[in-house]
Amino acid sequence: MKALNVLGTELVPCSYDPLTGWLRDGWCHTDAYDAGSHVICTRVTVEFLNHQFERGNDLITPSPEHRFAGLKPGNRWCVCAQRWKEAYLAGCAPPVVLESTHRKALEFVPLAWLQEHAWQPVG
Numbered sequence: 001m002k003a004l005n006v007l008g009t010e011l012v013p014c015s016y017d018p019l020t021g022w023l024r025d026g027w028c029h030t031d032a033y034d035a036g037s038h039v040i041c042t043r044v045t046v047e048f049l050n051h052q053f054e055r056g057n058d059l060i061t062p063s064p065e066h067r068f069a070g071l072k073p074g075n076r077w078c079v080c081a082q083r084w085k086e087a088y089l090a091g092c093a094p095p096v097v098l099e100s101t102h103r104k105a106l107e108f109v110p111l112a113w114l115q116e117h118a119w120q121p122v123g
Contacts, residue, residue, distance in 0.1 A: 014041035014100040015076035028078040036080035041100035047092040081108035095119035
């Protein structure tokens with residue numbers, strides 16, 4: 001059975017460049033070993049990256065041993081649901097790509113919050 005997104009339709013990939021996801025397959029899939037629930041596909045912002053850095057979650061510095069090049073504003077990334085919720089409550093949640101956000105995200109945050117921050121492509 002295919003995974004569903006928060007809209008109830010088939011989940012679509014989040015990003016192949018940079019390669020994201022708990023499984024580093026481009027998707028915000030999750031499994032029993034994903035304690036952080038990396039299920040919310042975002043377009044990271046400077047504010048979010050700085051907020052996470054201040055909270056001890058460095059998403060900026062490259063870590064080649066973990067196949068991680070470091071994030072830049074505008075990159076799509078599967079974010080831990082609790083980290084996104086923290087950022088939301090602090091007023092710096094990044095935009096969400098709803099079609100690429102796993103429905104498991106709804107166990108952590110209301111759909112209304114995600115929709116409020118839905119990414120809208122320009123053009």
